[in-house]
Amino acid sequence: MGAVAPAPTGKPLGRRPWVLGLLLAVLAVGVFFSPILGTVTISPDTVLRILLHQVSGGALFSEPCAGSSVPASGCAGLIEIVWDARLSEIMLAVVVGAGLGISGGTLQGVFRNPLADPFLLGISSGGTLGAAVVVVFRIGVAEQNLLLPLFAFVGAIGTGAVILVAARSRFGSVETLLLTGVALSSFLSAILSLLLLYSPTGSLQVDFWLLGNLGSLDWTQDGIAFGVVLIAGTLLATYGRELNLLQLGPDVAQSLGVDSRKVRIRLLLLASITTAAAVAFTGIIGFVGLVSPHVVRRVAGSDYRLVLPGAALVGAGFLLAARDLSLVAFPGTLLPIGIFTSFAGAPFFAYLLFRRRQFSTMGAP
Amino acid sequence: MIGPRDPVLRFRAVTVRFGERTALQDVNLDVPRGQFVALTGPNGSGKTTLLRAALGFLAPDTGSVELFGSEVRSLSVAERARRVAWVPQEESPREDVPLLDYVLYGRYAHLGWLEGERARDREAAVRALKAVGLEDRAGDGILSVSGGEKQRAVLARALAQEAPLILLDEPTSHLDIAHQLDLLSRVRELSGERGVTVVAALHDLNLAARFSDRIVVLSRGRRVADGVPSDVLSEELLARVWGVVADLRRDPRTGAPYLLPHHLVRPSPSGPGTFLGKGPVHVVGGGGSGAPFLRALSEAGYRVTTGALHLLDSDLETAESLGALTAVEVPFAPIGDEVRERLRVLLEAATAIVVAPFPVGPSNLPNLEEVRRMLGQVPILLVRRPPGEEWDFAGGRARALEEELRQGGARSVAGVTEMLATLAAEPVAASSQ
Numbered sequence: 114m115g116a117v118a119p120a121p122t123g124k125p126l127g128r129r130p131w132v133l134g135l136l137l138a139v140l141a142v143g144v145f146f147s148p149i150l151g152t153v154t155i156s157p158d159t160v161l162r163i164l165l166h167q168v169s170g171g172a173l174f175s176e177p178c179a180g181s182s183v184p185a186s187g188c189a190g191l192i193e194i195v196w197d198a199r200l201s202e203i204m205l206a207v208v209v210g211a212g213l214g215i216s217g218g219t220l221q222g223v224f225r226n227p228l229a230d231p232f233l234l235g236i237s238s239g240g241t242l243g244a245a246v247v248v249v250f251r252i253g254v255a256e257q258n259l260l261l262p263l264f265a266f267v268g269a270i271g272t273g274a275v276i277l278v279a280a281r282s283r284f285g286s287v288e289t290l291l292l293t294g295v296a297l298s299s300f301l302s303a304i305l306s307l308l309l310l311y312s313p314t315g316s317l318q319v320d321f322w323l324l325g326n327l328g329s330l331d332w333t334q335d336g337i338a339f340g341v342v343l344i345a346g347t348l349l350a351t352y353g354r355e356l357n358l359l360q361l362g363p364d365v366a367q368s369l370g371v372d373s374r375k376v377r378i379r380l381l382l383l384a385s386i387t388t389a390a391a392v393a394f395t396g397i398i399g400f401v402g403l404v405s406p407h408v409v410r411r412v413a414g415s416d417y418r419l420v421l422p423g424a425a426l427v428g429a430g431f432l433l434a435a436r437d438l439s440l441v442a443f444p445g446t447l448l449p450i451g452i453f454t455s456f457a458g459a460p461f462f463a464y465l466l467f468r469r470r471q472f473s474t475m476g477a478p
Numbered sequence: 479m480i481g482p483r484d485p486v487l488r489f490r491a492v493t494v495r496f497g498e499r500t501a502l503q504d505v506n507l508d509v510p511r512g513q514f515v516a517l518t519g520p521n522g523s524g525k526t527t528l529l530r531a532a533l534g535f536l537a538p539d540t541g542s543v544e545l546f547g548s549e550v551r552s553l554s555v556a557e558r559a560r561r562v563a564w565v566p567q568e569e570s571p572r573e574d575v576p577l578l579d580y581v582l583y584g585r586y587a588h589l590g591w592l593e594g595e596r597a598r599d600r601e602a603a604v605r606a607l608k609a610v611g612l613e614d615r616a617g618d619g620i621l622s623v624s625g626g627e628k629q630r631a632v633l634a635r636a637l638a639q640e641a642p643l644i645l646l647d648e649p650t651s652h653l654d655i656a657h658q659l660d661l662l663s664r665v666r667e668l669s670g671e672r673g674v675t676v677v678a679a680l681h682d683l684n685l686a687a688r689f690s691d692r693i694v695v696l697s698r699g700r701r702v703a704d705g706v707p708s709d710v711l712s713e714e715l716l717a718r719v720w721g722v723v724a725d726l727r728r729d730p731r732t733g734a735p736y737l738l739p740h741h742l743v744r745p746s747p748s749g750p751g752t753f754l755g756k757g758p759v760h761v762v763g764g765g766g767s768g769a770p771f772l773r774a775l776s777e778a779g780y781r782v783t784t785g786a787l788h789l790l791d792s793d794l795e796t797a798e799s800l801g802a803l804t805a806v807e808v809p810f811a812p813i814g815d816e817v818r819e820r821l822r823v824l825l826e827a828a829t830a831i832v833v834a835p836f837p838v839g840p841s842n843l844p845n846l847e848e849v850r851r852m853l854g855q856v857p858i859l860l861v862r863r864p865p866g867e868e869w870d871f872a873g874g875r876a877r878a879l880e881e882e883l884r885q886g887g888a889r890s891v892a893g894v895t896e897m898l899a900t901l902a903a904e905p906v907a908a909s910s911q
Contacts, residue, residue, distance in 0.1 A: 126574075127576055127617075128579075225572060351591075351592055354586065354589075357573075357575075357583065358583055358586060360571065360572045360573055361569060361571060361583070362569070362570075364535060364564075364566070365564070365566060365569060367533075367535065367555060368533055368558075368559060368562075368563065368564035368566075369559050369583055369584060369586045369587060369635075369639070370555055370556040370558070370559030370560070370586045370587030371555065371586065372554075372555040415573040415574065415575065416575075416579070
């Protein structure tokens with residue numbers, strides 16, 4: 114079960130908080146340069162000029178399109194593409210990635226299970242199903258931006274509750290937990306598919322929701338997702354110390370002063386809310402929550418006070434990189450982002466499973 | 479606040495049930511400040527349940543558990559952690575945390591929300607590491623140290639908690655003998671130096687006797703014995719609670735009592751257990767009358783006990799050659815109380831009793847009296863005496879006792895062959911494997 118930790122070599126990694134600063138810097142650079150990539154070709158220097166123009170409130174580069182082939186009259190359109198379409202898409206990638214990353218880190222800690230992840234446990238499917246219900250049944254079209262996340266919360270939290278009940282019967286059993294999650298996830302996805310196929314817009318919607326998508330957004334959706342992920346994520350990040358203690362088992366944690374039951378329920382609730390906010394506007398995006406915490410443990414140490422914020426940063430970077438790579442590999446089209454995360458995540462999942470098997474045959478802890 | 483007069487830990491008529499099973503039954507216990515209490519009893523006797531109730535992990539069905547005068551479940555989880563620390567049987571950490579950080583986990587209950595460890599928390603952790611002799615290993619990962627060191631790190635974490643009470647649940651069960659002694663001496667020392675109260679569930683009675691001020695024995699959820707080790711430990715207790723026949727000796731250096739276990743006496747009261755051969759069958763004989771039965775039983779795979787015999791009796795020689803436990807009296811003296819008590823233990827431990835055709839006089843008449851006490855509890859086999867031979871030298875009292883045994887259900891057998899056949903047909907006597 115110690116698959117998470119590096120093989121015992123005497124001196125553990127220890128805490129490396131400065132790594133978080135590095136991750137943040139890399140992410141900031143990524144966010145700044147990512148708008149260069151998009152479905153239509155705009156020269157990089159024009160993109161950067163537009164960005165600086167917008168960020169400075171028009172003070173810098175008053176004529177951002179000057180010197181490019183675009184006539185001055187078309188500049189407003191370019192600004193719209195770069196600022197409203199690309200940047201809002203990028204910010205959504207960052208927010209959703211951060212939400213999924215911190216949820217994954219939390220779930221791995223709550224279940225003491227290195228394979229826990231909002232996607233694998235079905236929480237993402239639950240949230241997506243909730244959101245899709247709003248779209249398919251055209252519930253309150255005007256208030257959709259509000260109702261989408263709300264229904265997503267209900268779906269995600271409901272799934273989280275089922276997982277908690279299933280896990281409680283045999284806590285710590287990886288197999289029980291994963292199989293329950295996989296079963297739940299497939300079941301909820303099946304309902305979702307059925308629902309979408311019979312909806313007026315039909316199978317196009319299926320692709321959107323089941324494969325994860327960053328397109329067709331606006332700043333309001335970004336804002337809502339950002340607000341919820343920021344609040345719930347910040348709350349989650351304050352539980353690093355408790356999660357450290359929970360790794361010793363719920364009883365030991367309780368003997369040290371952590372109200373294990375209460376804390377675990379609270380964490381599962383917050384992780385479900387964060388996941389729901391992440392998937393409400395994008396559909397199912399897998400494996401971000403699985404991979405990110407493991408990356409952080411390798412570079413910053415296994416202290417959850419670092420793992421949680423670190424997983425948010427790595428998750429954000431992961432999803433942003435997936436978007437950019439998708440655009441580099443298939444110029445001109447933005448493929449559903451979930452395809453890319455699964456390409457990277459599934460082999461990693463297999464690797465973790467393999468390592469775990471290896472550990473257990475070696476009789477390691 | 480913690481009142482100075484209140485007992486550190488108090489159980490008042492505590493009963494804990496798990497469904498049908500009663501894990502603790504009406505347990506009362508007061509542990510005063512600074513005492514080192516060893517909690518012992520067979521598997522499933524309720525030791526762990528008692529500790530878990532003291533930690534507030536489970537609520538008793540009836541009765542109350544108090545830590546320093548307050549009901550434990552009414553205290554916040556953090557307040558409990560400031561009053562009582564726990565060293566579990568075995569901990570399996572997942573992350574390779576440096577030992578110093580592992581010990582710092584013990585400071586959690588002393589920190590405010592989002593508050594980082596302060597200098598005095600680090601000092602407490604370093605002090606605790608020193609106390610267990612791990613100060614040079616502070617930077618090593620918990621997954622890379624040995625089992626003994628890991629258990630010491632867990633003890634250090636409990637010390638860093640600075641709780642006035644430490645509960646240990648079989649802390650040495652995964653350690654070799656050197657590390658067992660090491661860990662318990664450290665706990666003993668700490669309890670003396672720091673005035674920390676210790677309650678430790680310990681399987682090993684000899685370790686319990688050696689290190690504790692007081693032994694509390696649980697059996698099937700009840701407190702069946704409680705006192706200083708030399709009062710509590712006895713052959714009788716071992717047979718009654720653990721179902722083990724043992725010799726009680728005294729350590730010539732420390733004066734602590736210690737037990738030399740021999741074998742199991744009957745299916746252990748608390749579970750299936752393992753058994754070394756069939757029986758035991760107790761043979762009451764004397765003057766060589768018991769020898770053929772002892773030999774035949776031993777050959778047939780039964781463990782045997784015998785007595786009470788007088789020293790120099792030829793049956794005693796046979797018994798010793800077979801490794802049988804006996805109750806022995808000095809020659810020609812009437813069987814005294816002490817020997818009688820020992821005979822009782824042997825009889826109660828037996829799965830069957832065989833009364834050999836031995837000559838009975840006033841000095842060994844108590845043998846038959848004690849066998850009579852066992853009527854209805856175990857099968858009793860009376861070997862028929864040769865007709866016309868005088869054997870009752872106790873003025874008819876021996877004949878009367880034998881008649882009582884027959885009336886009470888004792889079966890008459892002709893000799894060795896019929897005895898073995900009868901025992902083989904007797905489910906209790908032969909059931910042990």
